[in-house]
Amino acid sequence: MVVQPSLWKDVAKERKLAAWTSVRQDRWEGELHVDGEIPQWLNGTYLRNGPGLWHIGDYNFRHLFDGYATLVRLHFENGNLIMGHRQIESDAYKAAIKSNKLCYREFSEVPKHDSFLAYIGDLANLFSGASLTDNANTGVVMLGDGRVVCLTETIKGSIVINPNNLETLGKFEYSDSLGGLVHSAHPIVTESEFLTLLPDLLKPGYLVARMEPGTNERKVIGRVDCRGGPSPGWVHSFPVTEHYVIVPEMPLRYCAQNLLRAEPTPLYKFEWHPESKGFMHVMCKASGKLVASVEVPLFVTFHFINAYEEKDEDGRVIGVVADCCEHNADTTILDNLRLQNLRSWSGEDVLPDARVGRFKIPFDGSPNGELVDALNPDEHGRGMDMCSINPAYLGKKYRYAYACGAQRPCNFPNTLTKIDLEEKKAKNWYEEGAVPSEPFFVARPGATKEDDGVVISMVSDKNGEGYTLILDGSTFEEIARAKFPYGLPYGLHGCWVPKC
Numbered sequence: 243m244v245v246q247p248s249l250w251k252d253v254a255k256e257r258k259l260a261a262w263t264s265v266r267q268d269r270w271e272g273e274l275h276v277d278g279e280i281p282q283w284l285n286g287t288y289l290r291n292g293p294g295l296w297h298i299g300d301y302n303f304r305h306l307f308d309g310y311a312t313l314v315r316l317h318f319e320n321g322n323l324i325m326g327h328r329q330i331e332s333d334a335y336k337a338a339i340k341s342n343k344l345c346y347r348e349f350s351e352v353p354k355h356d357s358f359l360a361y362i363g364d365l366a367n368l369f370s371g372a373s374l375t376d377n378a379n380t381g382v383v384m385l386g387d388g389r390v391v392c393l394t395e396t397i398k399g400s401i402v403i404n405p406n407n408l409e410t411l412g413k414f415e416y417s418d419s420l421g422g423l424v425h426s427a428h429p430i431v432t433e434s435e436f437l438t439l440l441p442d443l444l445k446p447g448y449l450v451a452r453m454e455p456g457t458n459e460r461k462v463i464g465r466v467d468c469r470g471g472p473s474p475g476w477v478h479s480f481p482v483t484e485h486y487v488i489v490p491e492m493p494l495r496y497c498a499q500n501l502l503r504a505e506p507t508p509l510y511k512f513e514w515h516p517e518s519k520g521f522m523h524v525m526c527k528a529s530g531k532l533v534a535s536v537e538v539p540l541f542v543t544f545h546f547i548n549a550y551e552e553k554d555e556d557g558r559v560i561g562v563v564a565d566c567c568e569h570n571a572d573t574t575i576l577d578n579l580r581l582q583n584l585r586s587w588s589g590e591d592v593l594p595d596a597r598v599g600r601f602k603i604p605f606d607g608s609p610n611g612e613l614v615d616a617l618n619p620d621e622h623g624r625g626m627d628m629c630s631i632n633p634a635y636l637g638k639k640y641r642y643a644y645a646c647g648a649q650r651p652c653n654f655p656n657t658l659t660k661i662d663l664e665e666k667k668a669k670n671w672y673e674e675g676a677v678p679s680e681p682f683f684v685a686r687p688g689a690t691k692e693d694d695g696v697v698i699s700m701v702s703d704k705n706g707e708g709y710t711l712i713l714d715g716s717t718f719e720e721i722a723r724a725k726f727p728y729g730l731p732y733g734l735h736g737c738w739v740p741k742c
């Protein structure tokens with residue numbers, strides 16, 4: 243249906259999204275009725291994590307990223323679908339439930355202090371990490387050894403769960419002595435390794451570390467010193483190629499003063515330092531040596547999509563290409579994700595523009611890299627975030643990415659978009675008034691084509707209800723949907739646990 247621009251205000255007024263509504267679910271499990279056909283080959287479990295509980299008692303959290311971690315499980319077996327929904331029992335969540343107040347520092351929320359002495363104690367606890375949250379609300383990964391770990395930006399917020407019943411099993415304790423308080427919320431996880439970045443806030447730089455399946459020990463591959471200052475850039479995610487780890491140094495940098503503040507600033511724990519510039523560093527995975535370090539145009543990104551190596555006719559690597567969901571070097575997206583903003587949409591077109599930003603990083607010693615549009619952003623409505631690819635193409639030349647785009651006016655990405663990076667075209671799925679979550683690609687076993695598989699998303703519809711949507715990866719047409727028993731809060735990132 244096409245809505246007249248003058249009617250958008252009515253559409254916005256009538257919309258009741260479950261996406262931004264807190265739900266506390268100690269445990270729900272049940273079978274869903276499926277409309278359409280779930281392919282018989284789709285056997286396994288899609289797990290999705292995200293912040294779904296944004297209040298304690300009558301105190302409401304401010305930011306999307308503050309909410310307590312909520313897992314949703316979609317178990318596919320022979321065309322049938324069973325759903326599960328459960329909170330992660332982090333120390334932060336348990337303490338809040340027990341004492342009916344915030345006890346740990348979340349993304350924007352800081353516990354209130356009864357006295358000056360308590361405030362000083364809390365500052366000490368900030369430096370030791372004791373007051374930081376372990377609310378693992380960002381993503382979930384399956385390690386090569388089968389353990390399933392939920393993650394956030396604090397290292398202590400690494401929590402092992404049981405993918406079959408969503409039970410919290412306990413902390414993932416790193417057995418090394420790397421220390422540090424924060425890491426990239428998105429490690430690169432394959433059957434053979436777990437790669438992570440640890441920003442060093444004291445001596446600005448990043449450690450690149452690797453962990454083998456079956457162990458809890460991260461080993462340092464190498465270190466990158468920051469070229470700008472005064473602190474490392476925020477590193478929510480990073481890309482890899484077959485032989486290199488790419489370390490982004492974003493001009494949106496961690497900020498010690500903002501870490502200490504009780505009230506959030508528009509950039510939360512970060513600060514925008516355009517004068518410090520942006521850089522991309524490329525480290526050889528085998529040797530830990532830097533093979534390139536270039537200045538790039540200013541950029542703002544949460545999520546890298548993929549990266550790959552470019553070769554000359556003799557097969558020598560001449561550079562790397564790295565793609566990300568890039569917010570046109572505009573940091574306002576971070577504050578746009580305040581719950582009040584998300585909940586009070588009046589029909590105005592307030593989602594800042596974003597694009598698939600493509601970094602080109604040469605290996606010939608040039609001081610600069612490029613950042614260009616990978617395709618015309620109008621193809622996906624100038625909204626772009628929450629991406630996935632076929633995991634078989636991780637680090638390799640690839641053609642397709644799946645993400646959330648925009649059908650304007652909107653205040654949040656509201657389409658699913660299949661990006662064809664070769665044809666520079668996008669195919670979009672949209673339902674009026676609805677908000678879909680990250681489209682997650684699952685390849686058909688035995689597939690030889692990159693887009694042979696399905697794309698799973700969970701949609702909040704305009705009536706406060708929701709459903710899971712299964713699109714064909716190739717045609718991007720709906721093949722099945724299944725209504726949830728109640729509307730689910732928005733979720734961030736997921737993983738696929740194949741049936742063993």
Ligand SMILES: CC(=O)/C=C/C=C(C)/C=C/C1=C(C)CCCC1(C)C
Binds near residue numbers: 308375380427
């Ligand atoms: C949900 C999401 O994508 C990001 C969550 C980020 C969090 C919880 C960040 C927390 C932090 C602190 C509690 C203090 C230190 C800085 C920072 C990593 C931002």
Ligand SMILES: CC(/C=C/C=O)=C\C=C\C=O
Binds near residue numbers: 544596626627628
């Ligand atoms: C939901 C989001 C950005 C949307 C912007 O268009 C970012 C989430 C980041 C954390 O995982």
Ligand SMILES: [Fe+2]
Binds near residue numbers: 478544545734
């Ligand atoms: Fe993320």
